[in-house]
Amino acid sequence: MEKVLEIKDLHVSFSTYGGDVKAVRGVTFDLHKGETLAIVGESGCGKSVTSQSIMRLIPSPPGKITQGEILFKGRNLTNVSETEMRKIRGADISMIFQDPMTALNPTLSVGEQIIEGIRQHKNIGQAEGRKAALEMMELVGIPSAAVRMKQYPHQFSGGMRQRIVIAMALVCQPEVLIADEPTTALDVTIQAQILELFRDIQEKTGVSIILITHDLGVVAQVADRIAVMYAGKIVETGSRREIFYNPQHPYTRGLLRSVPRLDADDAELLPIDGSPPDLFSPPAGCPFAARCEHAMEVCSRVYPNKTRLTSIHQVDCWLQDERAPKKMAARI
Numbered sequence: 001m002e003k004v005l006e007i008k009d010l011h012v013s014f015s016t017y018g019g020d021v022k023a024v025r026g027v028t029f030d031l032h033k034g035e036t037l038a039i040v041g042e043s044g045c046g047k048s049v050t051s052q053s054i055m056r057l058i059p060s061p062p063g064k065i066t067q068g069e070i071l072f073k074g075r076n077l078t079n080v081s082e083t084e085m086r087k088i089r090g091a092d093i094s095m096i097f098q099d100p101m102t103a104l105n106p107t108l109s110v111g112e113q114i115i116e117g118i119r120q121h122k123n124i125g126q127a128e129g130r131k132a133a134l135e136m137m138e139l140v141g142i143p144s145a146a147v148r149m150k151q152y153p154h155q156f157s158g159g160m161r162q163r164i165v166i167a168m169a170l171v172c173q174p175e176v177l178i179a180d181e182p183t184t185a186l187d188v189t190i191q192a193q194i195l196e197l198f199r200d201i202q203e204k205t206g207v208s209i210i211l212i213t214h215d216l217g218v219v220a221q222v223a224d225r226i227a228v229m230y231a232g233k234i235v236e237t238g239s240r241r242e243i244f245y246n247p248q249h250p251y252t253r254g255l256l257r258s259v260p261r262l263d264a265d266d267a268e269l270l271p272i273d274g275s276p277p278d279l280f281s282p283p284a285g286c287p288f289a290a291r292c293e294h295a296m297e298v299c300s301r302v303y304p305n306k307t308r309l310t311s312i313h314q315v316d317c318w319l320q321d322e323r324a325p326k327k328m329a330a331r332i
């Protein structure tokens with residue numbers, strides 16, 4: 001499968017008065033052409049920092065990519081010039097955020113903003129820009145697009161605003177769309193509609209999507225693959241089926257127990273006890289050890305190796321080590 005993005009051993013730190021926050025600690029993953037990869041984990045685990053790194057939008061200082069590579073179609077984005085990066089952002093890799101209002105200019109009509117988005121990257125006239133903007137608004141499902149183009153952001157509902165932001169992100173036909181908690185600010189019905197829109201757009205355009213969320217419920221409908229992040233590391237990756245039906249990391253299992261499932265709405269929801277480790281001085285071993293009911297003596301001392309369970313399913317957990325007592329692995 002063609003790889004659009006390859007993230008290799010990415011490390012990102014922030015220097016603060018209290019010391020260095022090691023926000024991302026050796027993250028490796030690929031994004032394949034036309035797939036939706038979800039990155040899931042509790043707040044503060046490094047999801048946004050990972051996506052900002054891909055866009056080279058880490059505030060620096062205090063932030064810094066200290067190690068690793070971000071390959072976009074073979075090109076290492078960690079060392080391209082800022083001028084080059086400006087050409088890539090929006091045109092090749094686009095990003096949308098949780099709050100559509102921050103991405104929109106309240107003083108311009110939405111049509112003008114979408115046209116401006118194209119003209120930043122393409123040398124086209126007003127009429128051509130208008131035509132492309134109109135097509136985009138129709139693609140993202142805004143009714144009466146020709147009329148609504150002339151309206152201002154405050155004249156749209158939250159869900160419609162997020163559609164406009166998606167239109168802006170897609171107007172230059174990027175190969176990668178990074179959506180960081182794109183539905184968190186929306187109510188459940190609208191959330192489902194926006195997720196449906198992502199699928200629809202992907203079918204029509206073939207864009208590869210990284211969907212970032214703290215909510216496993218959100219990814220159940222749309223993700224092809226899921227990467228579970230904890231304390232700056234990806235601790236388990238697998239197909240959506242593998243993660244939902246055969247999770248192997250105790251943290252993944254904990255996350256699954258803590259989200260409402262569509263097929264078991266009366267089931268008890270159990271939040272994971274405790275909180276993630278301090279990223280100023282993360283533990284040497286498994287960062288989940290302090291919260292893990294299966295932790296063994298080795299866990300807090302040595303970080304587990306990656307175990308490959310299938311061609312796409314892999315997990316970082318000592319329970320998978322061939323030397324671990326089999327009854328322990330069976331218990332989880």
Ligand SMILES: Nc1ncnc2c1ncn2[C@@H]1O[C@H](COP(=O)(O)OP(=O)(O)O)[C@@H](O)[C@H]1O
Pocket residue numbers: 014016021022023041042043044045046047048049050059062063279
């Ligand atoms: N500008 C910053 N300065 C210092 N620490 C930061 C900054 N941005 C993010 N962090 C820290 O990096 C870690 C990961 O944050 P983030 O990627 O935003 O988490 P998530 O998106 O998973 O909720 C957190 O501990 C956060 O406090």
Ligand code: SF4
Pocket residue numbers: 249250251286287288289290292293294295296299300304316317318319
């Ligand atoms: S490595 Fe040990 S502490 Fe970490 S998740 Fe696995 S069993 Fe639990």
Ligand SMILES: [Mg+2]
Pocket residue numbers: 047048049180
């Ligand atoms: Mg975030």
